[in-house]
Amino acid sequence: ALKKMLDKYGDVSTIQADADGSTVVSLLKHIAKRKIVYVRNVLFRNKIKYARLRKIQDFTSTYVPDNGYYASPLLGLRPKENHGEEIIVLGSDQIWNPRGGSLEALNFRLGGFCDNQRIISYAASTGQAAFPDACKAVFEKNMKRMSHISVREFAGKAALTELVNKSISVVLDPTLMLTAKEWLQITKNFVPDTDRYILTYFLGHPSDEQERNIQMYAKQHNCRVRRMLDLDDRETYVAGPQDFVELFSKAQYVFTDSYHACCFSILFHKQFTVFNRAGMTGKTSMNSRMETLFRLFNLNSVMMDSGLAPEIDYGKVDQLLEQHRKESQDWLDKAMKE
Known part of the structure; x- marks a missing residue:
């Protein structure tokens, strides 16, 4: 979605900051560690995982190809061939999350590989909403070099504003900057039009009551019920990014x-309900991205410990969506030109 937004400004090359280690070799190593009694099940499940991974890789190579540049902490940014004026756009989802990575990786994702x-x-x-002390200097050093800064979370804006004396804006997630019609252009008839289903997409696990x-x-x-990210639902688990979009477009309801x-x-x-993850209750458990999303669209009521969220008035949501799209597009236009 972000590449699609940037295409209007010129040729776009994508630099993958973190390589995906989920290769065939890693899958084979994973299988080799299992006891022989589990080999059949592991082989089967990893075959399903690999089918999904291939779809993700094919989608990425088609829509966000990693081309035009080499980038590394040691060598910096190096073009594969001659290029014109370069603007580095850092984005977007979780790119500045310091959790689970090294300071060197964080420095890279903050543009530490750039020259001038x-x-x-x-x-x-x-x-x-807060960073370990060891990360603060990395943020501060790199953000001073940025000409324009925008984030997708109000909590992230507040935390970063404490580190650097610069204007920081909250803009709309790139996925929301494209229309439903634009997203449907990438779908490939993964879901029959006659299929009536509830779609679930959980990064955690629903409680017994939620189930x-x-x-x-x-x-x-x-x-x-079709369950994404659930290996027991093989038909749905193998969905690639374009199938992800189609599954949402044709769902009767989403949990x-x-x-x-x-x-x-x-x-x-x-219409959708957002369930708190097991062991967490109340609105305070929502992550900062969701907090911002619900605040932008007045949707706090969809977050539930259990039960069913109130019906969403999409007339009001669409008005807010158009407003936030315009504000975000205006911000990007200004940032790309100045």
Whole structure:
């Protein structure tokens, strides 16, 4: 989505800051560590995982190819061939989350590989509202070099503003900057039009009570349940990014704990309920990205410990969406020109 936004300004090359280690070799190593009694199950499940991974890799090579540049902490940014004026756009989801990575990796994702190029960020995500002391100097050093800074979380803006004396804006997630019609252009008939289903997309695991809510809704509305990220639902698990979009576009209802599941539910005008993850209760448990999303669209009521969220008025949501799109596009236009 971010590349699509940037295409209007010129040729776009993508630099992958973190390589995906989920290769065939790593899968084979994973299998080799298992006891022989589990080999059949592991082989089968990893075959499903690999099918999904291949779809992700194919989608990435088609829509966001890693081309035009080499980048490394040691050598910096090096073009594969002659290029014109360079603007480095850092974005977006979780790119500045320091959790689980080294300081060197964080420095890279903050543009530490750049030489004298102009650097901006669009909807960069910190993933948290506070940073370890060891990370603060890395943020401060690199953000001083940026000409324009935008993030997708109000909490992230507040945390970064404490580190650097610069204007920081909150802009709309890139996925929401594209229309539903634009997203549907990438779908490939993964879902039959006759399929009636409730879609679930959980990064955690629903509690027993939440699962009962899902089953009850499906039964009352004569729908089956399709479960993304659940290896027991092989038909749905193998969905690639374009299939992810299509699954949301055709769902009768969505249950989730995922930020981007909320974004695509909004885009396709789906009624949805966001369940707190097991062991967490109340509005204070929502992550900062969701807090910002619900604040922007007045949707705090969709977050539930259990039960069913109130019906969403998409007339009001669409008005806010158009407003935030314009504000975010105006910000990007200004940042790219100055």
